[in-house]
Amino acid sequence: MNHYLLPDISEPGKTGCSLPALDVAPAESLPKELLREEFELPEVSEVEIVRYFTALSSLNYGVDSGFYPLGSCTMKYNPKWHEDVAGLPGFALVHPLQPVESVQGALQLMFELQDYLSEINGMDSTSLVPMAGAQGEFACLLMVKAFHQDRGDKNRNKIVIPDSSHGTNPASAVMCGFEVVTVPSDKEGNIDFNMLEAVMNEEVAALTLTMPNTLGLFDPQITEISQLVHERGALLGADGANLNALLGNVKYGDLGYDYVQLNLHKTFSTPHGGGGPGAGPVCVKTHLTDFLPSPLVTKDNGEYVFISPANSTGKLCDFYGNFGVMVKAYAYLRFLGAEGLKEVSNNAVLNANYIKEKLKKYYHLPYDRKCMHEVVFSGKSQMAKGVHTLDIAKRLMDFGFHPPTVYFPLNVQEAIMIEPTETESKETLDAYIQAMIDIAREAEENPEILHTSPHNTPVRRLDSVKAARQPELNWSMYMSSKKRETGTKETEL
Amino acid sequence: MAEFKKAPKEYKYTREHEWICTDGEKMGRIGISDYAQFHLGDVVFLDLPSPGTQVIQFSKMGEIESVKAVSDLFAPVSGRVLEINQTAIDHSAIVNQDPYGDGWLVRLELSNPDELDKLMDNDDYDKFVAVSSENA
Numbered sequence: 325m326n327h328y329l330l331p332d333i334s335e336p337g338k339t340g341c342s343l344p345a346l347d348v349a350p351a352e353s354l355p356k357e358l359l360r361e362e363f364e365l366p367e368v369s370e371v372e373i374v375r376y377f378t379a380l381s382s383l384n385y386g387v388d389s390g391f392y393p394l395g396s397c398t399m400k401y402n403p404k405w406h407e408d409v410a411g412l413p414g415f416a417l418v419h420p421l422q423p424v425e426s427v428q429g430a431l432q433l434m435f436e437l438q439d440y441l442s443e444i445n446g447m448d449s450t451s452l453v454p455m456a457g458a459q460g461e462f463a464c465l466l467m468v469k470a471f472h473q474d475r476g477d478k479n480r481n482k483i484v485i486p487d488s489s490h491g492t493n494p495a496s497a498v499m500c501g502f503e504v505v506t507v508p509s510d511k512e513g514n515i516d517f518n519m520l521e522a523v524m525n526e527e528v529a530a531l532t533l534t535m536p537n538t539l540g541l542f543d544p545q546i547t548e549i550s551q552l553v554h555e556r557g558a559l560l561g562a563d564g565a566n567l568n569a570l571l572g573n574v575k576y577g578d579l580g581y582d583y584v585q586l587n588l589h590k591t592f593s594t595p596h597g598g599g600g601p602g603a604g605p606v607c608v609k610t611h612l613t614d615f616l617p618s619p620l621v622t623k624d625n626g627e628y629v630f631i632s633p634a635n636s637t638g639k640l641c642d643f644y645g646n647f648g649v650m651v652k653a654y655a656y657l658r659f660l661g662a663e664g665l666k667e668v669s670n671n672a673v674l675n676a677n678y679i680k681e682k683l684k685k686y687y688h689l690p691y692d693r694k695c696m697h698e699v700v701f702s703g704k705s706q707m708a709k710g711v712h713t714l715d716i717a718k719r720l721m722d723f724g725f726h727p728p729t730v731y732f733p734l735n736v737q738e739a740i741m742i743e744p745t746e747t748e749s750k751e752t753l754d755a756y757i758q759a760m761i762d763i764a765r766e767a768e769e770n771p772e773i774l775h776t777s778p779h780n781t782p783v784r785r786l787d788s789v790k791a792a793r794q795p796e797l798n799w800s801m802y803m804s805s806k807k808r809e810t811g812t813k814e815t816e817l
Numbered sequence: 818m819a820e821f822k823k824a825p826k827e828y829k830y831t832r833e834h835e836w837i838c839t840d841g842e843k844m845g846r847i848g849i850s851d852y853a854q855f856h857l858g859d860v861v862f863l864d865l866p867s868p869g870t871q872v873i874q875f876s877k878m879g880e881i882e883s884v885k886a887v888s889d890l891f892a893p894v895s896g897r898v899l900e901i902n903q904t905a906i907d908h909s910a911i912v913n914q915d916p917y918g919d920g921w922l923v924r925l926e927l928s929n930p931d932e933l934d935k936l937m938d939n940d941d942y943d944k945f946v947a948v949s950s951e952n953a
Contacts, residue, residue, distance in 0.1 A: 704950075714858075731885040737856065737950075788884040789910065792861040 330366035340370035393728040395743025396568040420643040431628035446577025447607035451616040460585035460604025461496035466637040467615040480529035513691035540698035550580025569697035572666030592653035603649035671746035686764040698743035715774035723759035830942035857883035896925040
């Protein structure tokens with residue numbers, strides 16, 4: 325590992341460039357009290373700084389380096405030319421305070437994107453405003469609240485979620501002042517319908533049901549669920565994190581959903597490793613249109629303009645949301661078209677099922693049925709040898725793969741969730757499958773090699789307890805703890 | 818299947834994998850089972866009710882955070898919290914190492930000892946764990 329910082333290789337007088345001699349009088353110096361003497365910039369040569377940053381960059385592993393089975397849930401492969409499109413001056417250089425007459429092209433893009441997203445999801449209108457998925461969920465629940473209150477139904481203070489839900493589902497509900505009611509899954513991995521029926525009373529505002537669910541399973545009872553929820557006066561909402569499984573084939577609106585929150589950065593091509601930016605548009609049926617977050621773009625006498633819906637839940641951010649992300653989503657949709665979009669979900673589902681069939685002999689498959697875009701195994705057969713899912717995940721790194729999501733969803737013991745996405749070739753999938761088979765064999769024959777993995781990575785097994793309790797957040801904390809551990813002097817490091 | 822420490826005979830258990838061990842008539846120590854600590858993984862933080870708090874049987878009384886997830890801690894019986902295990906708060910690894918002993922979490926005064934009848938004894942709990950492991 326690159327165990328140094330630039331100041332460590334700094335020598336007085338080393339330089340990466342030579343400035344010409346000053347040919348004007350030096351500017352008057354700042355007042356003395358504003359000058360800092362201890363502020364030292366490292367002095368290094370050009371080649372040293374190139375090597376330093378190249379070495380740092382090589383420590384990364386991303387979707388551009390190799391197979392990355394976290395899938396669209398985290399980040400699927402995003403075609404590079406969408407970056408070029410988003411960088412076009414007409415998009416990249418517009419200012420949010422420009423008069424709308426001067427940015428008609430940008431508004432047209434937003435208008436058409438609203439339309440496409442409504443169409444893809446079988447909804448009637450869309451607000452692009454929310455800045456990411458969790459804010460989109462928050463926006464949806466604000467609308468749910470406003471919808472019930474608007475019709476004088478003021479006692480609906482509960483949101484029902486299945487036990488397989490994403491963590492943001494209960495969190496957003498609580499943020500909005502709702503109480504959360506959790507319903508367990510049945511033996512097939514679907515929401516337990518009888519339990520759902522039992523909790524759906526006049527206090528329930530909505531059911532948040534991810535589709536397909538986090539087990540990667542499509543719930544075949546969805547029509548009955550939708551009927552039940554509506555009969556009891558509640559709304560049905562989708563967390564759209566798993567839209568990659570449905571694109572072009574199934575519409576949330578047709579399934580009976582009243583609203584859905586999307587993640588453009590998951591499904592519609594925006595790199596967002598490192599935390600952003602994202603975009604979390606919300607799409608709704610007509611009865612919720614008036615409550616959408618503001619502003620929306622509409623066409624009035626041939627001009628694109630911003631409007632605010634009649635009973636809008638208001639603004640959720642400055643201006644109009646993350647425009648750059650919208651441009652990439654628009655480019656993605658125009659590039660793929662309706663047919664291409666269908667191929668995305670077809671291939672995503674096919675790839676996940678291919679992995680499922682190839683690996684189910686080696687890893688416990690809690691729900692042995694056709695999956696959608698992701699498959700959830702359990703590491704529990706390996707536990708007999710004292711091997712945990714975490715060990716399997718760490719060992720995968722030695723084979724050059726990024727580990728999949730582990731220990732989620734929470735209702736599967738020792739969960740291993742694999743989402744290959746649509747872009748991976750059969751050869752890549754086969755190589756990954758072979759690595760998983762090799763690891764299953766190692767777990768039988770030589771579990772120690774799993775316990776001590778990874779062996780070939782820049783850093784070895786990390787201490788997750790220490791990372792939570794005594795995190796080392798910068799270089800000097802790391803160095804002083806290293807010093808404490810080894811008892812060495814700083815100069816020896 | 819992983820082997821778990823046998824549930825101690827004198828303890829009572831909940832379906833949420835907490836145990837209670839009564840000392841004398843109305844006092845009890847509460848902790849989590851070996852099965853619970855195994856599935857949580859390394860415990861990182863404990864959020865326990867402060868002494869004096871009234872807790873209600875089967876209601877949430879705190880949280881346990883492990884390297885995998887944050888889980889709710891439920892009160893096996895109703896009562897008033899007398900003491901929390903500072904050692905477990907400072908050195909959470911003890912909950913993993915000795916869940917039935919030094920890794921206890923809360924000591925409380927039971928407000929209604931009859932509630933103990935709603936809990937499982939050790940044999941029932943061992944069976945319950947065996948079934949949970951099969952189905953999970």
